[in-house]
Amino acid sequence: MILKAKPVTRGVVEGEAIVSHMPISFTGGMDPETGIIREPGHDLEGRSVAGKILVFPTGKGSTTGSWQFYAAFKRGHAPKGIINVRVEGVVAVSAIITDTPMVHDLEKDPLECIEDGDLVKIDATHGVVEISKQGT
């Protein structure tokens, strides 16, 4: 499946998707030492987003989140691409300062089209997302 999207940053990346249906705060919500989501009650609690294509609705919480994302990135524990339903400043800036390919506002709801484990390619430069279902 190929979907049009609005670019937040530039660049192309391909990887395995991890999908959350809840907003994410990088300060307090993600452990920069491991990339594991640590917010109690979060649908990704206890799972690592490191090296994945992270798909979630939007950002929330402290505006210091971009510092925590940057630290996770430098330690190799950040997601390698981001797809949001709707862009939010903290997540956008996190992607901008780490050159992480990121898009939002897809022509179809990414939370319905993408499942955990799907192979997803983000072309943020051209605003295109390519989804290959696992095993097909």
Add this chain to the structure above:
Amino acid sequence: MELNDQQQKMLEGENGSGVQKAMEILQAYGDCYEAERLIPVTSVHVAGNFPVLMDEGIEWLEELAGDGTKVRVFTTKNPEMFDPEQVDEMEIPTIYQVRQRRIQEALKSLGLVLTYSCHHYLVGNVPRFGDHIAWASSGSQVFANSVIGARSNRDGDHVALAAAIVGAIPEWGLHLPENRKAEILIDVDGLKFEEYEPTDYKALGWHLGKQVGMKIPAFVNLPSDMHIEGIKGLLYTLTVTGATGLVHLVGITPEAPTAEAAFGGAVPGTPDITVSQKDVDEAFYEISSSSAEKVDLVIFGCPQCSIQEVQEIAALLEGKRVHPDTQLWICTSRWVVTLCERMGLLETLRASGARVVSDVGAADGPHLYLKEKGVRVIAVNSARASYYAHNLFGMDTWFGSTGDCVRTAVSGRWEGKRR
């Protein structure tokens, strides 16, 4: 986003790599919010300290400052981890001293004014009504929008620093008058305001923030003589459980002399949200996360204590002694410490066993090393401090009035309300 010739040159690196990095951030940020242009900012405030920056954040700052990059706009800095004048008596670990010094050198080189204060509007960073500003620090940002009538989005540090270096910010969100209109009506009629202390306004803010979310609310039927400490209590707490950037306090907010002005036209016939005293009482209990009797530390100053608050604490402590197994900290800015010294307050407070700590706030910085020293249960009069100390550092927290907290410091056990 369109750039003018000068801005285009900044983006191409003609003014150095730090300016180029700042412009790249603003360009991408402006594009994702579909801003049409950059507009000048008059005031910037930067928030992050070591617990969130970590070593990588320090390196990012050092790289930004590396080629002589300077801010073009008056820029102040939020609190740090410890009071640099009390490192020995407070046994601050060397690893933190080294890191704070590196942050300080990078910020100084960038040209920031090192206020180390979150009441920066009391120590010289005062925008005018209608000014475009970039304040990273959700509490003071909502204060600037709602009490002063300056215009700031919920920008993080990277955007705020970039705005300070370029001297401009993408024009979107709360910078545009059409986006500053109230979206929901909150009627607070019926609450027992005649008995309210600032702490009760914090409980009110805690309850309402969850319902407000990112929307712009208009409050009607607040008392017309509401004190600034009550206003701060309400606003700073609304941004803990919610993420609103602007609150119209009808009769107080410069843009909201009337409800019609707040909504820019018709006011909803029935309020979207009403609140009972029972809701506020319930929220009051909910802010506490502890059930322990013994309290290790009573800590004031989130936001940092004003001189009036220090005077109130000193009056409550008069003739009393802080319990030997409990600490009492008053966190504030260096300017307020200077006033305390001049007025003899510092001596009185020290004699009672209290500690006046400069350059830190009660919500985050110090908890990193306090925890290592065995501090587990804390008492605060700030809902914001309770939330962050509990969620970021795992502290057990009690929330109550200033009087409750002072009595707790004296007896060593929690003396305030409990469920």
